[in-house]
Amino acid sequence: MSLLPHCLNFNLFCFTGALCQKSTLKPRPTDVPDMPPCILQPEEYTGMSKERMMEIRRQNCNPMVMKVTNYKKPVFIHQGYMQWLWDVDGKRYLDLFACVATVSVGHCHPKVVAAAEKQLKRVWHTTNIYVNPPLHEYCEKLASYFPDPLKVVYLTNSGSEANDLAMLMARLHTRNFDIITFRGSYHGGSQQTLGLTSNVAYKYPVANGLGCTNTMCPDVFRGPWGGSHCRDSPVQTNRECGCAQGHCMAKDQYIGQLKETFQTSVPSQIAAFFGEPIQGAGGAVQYPKSYLKEAYKLVRERGGICIADEVQTGFGRTGSHFWGFQGHDVIPDMVTMAKGIGNGFPMGAIVTTKEIASSFGKGLHFNTFGGNPLACAVASSVLDTIAEDGAQQSSLTVGTYLMTELAKLRDKYEIIGDVRGKGLQIGVEMVKDKASRDPLPLEAMSEIFEDIKDMGVLIGKGGLYGQTFRIQPPMCITMEDAEFFLDIFNKSIHNYMERK
Ligand SMILES: Cc1ncc(COP(=O)(O)O)c(C=O)c1O
DSSP: OOOSOHHHHHHHHHTTSTTOBOSOSSOOOTTSOOOOOBSOOOOOOOSSOHHHHHHHHHHTSOTHHHHTOOSSSOOOEEEEEBTEEEETTOOEEEESSHHHHTOOSOBTOHHHHHHHHHHHHHOSOOOTTSOOHHHHHHHHHHHTTSOTTOOEEEEESSHHHHHHHHHHHHHHHHSOOOEEEETTOOOOSSTTGGGTOOOGGGOOSSOOOTTEEEEOOOOTTTSSOOOSSOSSSSSOOSSOOOOOTTOOHHHHHHHHHHHHHHHHTSOSSOSEEEEOSSBTTTTSBOOOTTHHHHHHHHHHHTTOEEEEEOTTTTTTTTSSSSSGGGGGTOOOSEEEEOGGGGTTSSOEEEEEOHHHHHHHTTSOOOOSSTTOHHHHHHHHHHHHHHHHTTHHHHHHHHHHHHHHHHHHHHHHOTTEEEEEEETTEEEEEEBSOTTTOOBOOHHHHHHHHHHHHHTTEEOEEESTTSOEEEEOOOTTOOHHHHHHHHHHHHHHHHHHHHHO
């Protein structure tokens, strides 16, 4: 029996065009723009009822799943293909959140499915006690995407696990303990990484994150300093800028805050600084240009290593570069990654230097599943697919267009405060009004969010106050999809303003 999902077999016929799905099975509201066509006809869903699933969700699933059920009327996903998801009723959605920035090249991408199927039939699991080809092929391939001296790969099963390991390695290598991260960040939910994570929603009243200190996030829109030239994005803030050409005062002020953290909150020698190149869960927050470069220098002067968390920004998503750190003109000592690495297959990784790896090599570290052949075959095919499909270039083109057009909506509507990002890592920050920049209340955010979903588009939310819409789609979205979303977004804001 073929392990290819029915959808993909069917897809072969769909390429003829005769059976292409022009619209969703369920009629959509009549005044909603037409959804771009899709080549796949989904399978008919004949499984468990929605009511029964919700009952099980309440009774047998951990209570967190209810907490994160994002919509008032939940979405019940049955099938996916590239940038499309179908619910159990056959309604089609344009997925602009990639199931939290994770499905990098597209749901059930045929090339990745084929690679997984091939490896599934050969061998699923071995152990590092033996030598298996997929692990070695993948480590060599992944390392080739990094500049020197980042050449040693550790494979894990998630981003939290990668960041946990990074903390341990940084401490062992430097023989220091303290680690600094940005406020508003999310770096994981394990007891160690909760110390890096700096958002009240994820914190528990238990001892965690011993030796972790948060510093001010250099957020040029919401923070105390910022102007209209600070960030590396096609769209700047609407704030005034009085800086001389080539000199960013906001950057100096935020670096001043970091220096104050060094003066007041940590010992003179530290273990590490962790930062995402663009803060993802914080709502695609971007720092002033050159901030990271200067911060890295200060951290290294204090004995620390610099760690880039590329869980969201890696694998071409930012468009201009394959890794987010390259956009800041820095080379970290360690890079952590997950999410998009496996297009949704559970996997994470660290890439670091030989020196740091050898400090860690003094003990024995073992990970049963990290780097199993199936994960490596999938991840290897993801790297090939990004190259073959031109996903990074497409992120740049479609993402830049989306941001430029969203900026026009920002200028049109008082409640759109900021549009920012790079490539397909986009944040749209919503405010009560432009003058105060106070966050749009949660109820209003939910209303707009629900309306966008009802009109057929899934996006994400983030920010310390839940005030930022996040757009981080599979990198296969097209200009036509972007146009469709812009129409829907415009309409949802218009609807909200009318109801007010
Ligand atoms: C930037 C960043 N780092 C780390 C993590 C943790 O990854 P995981 O959920 O795979 O443990 C996340 C997850 O959202 C993340 O966004």
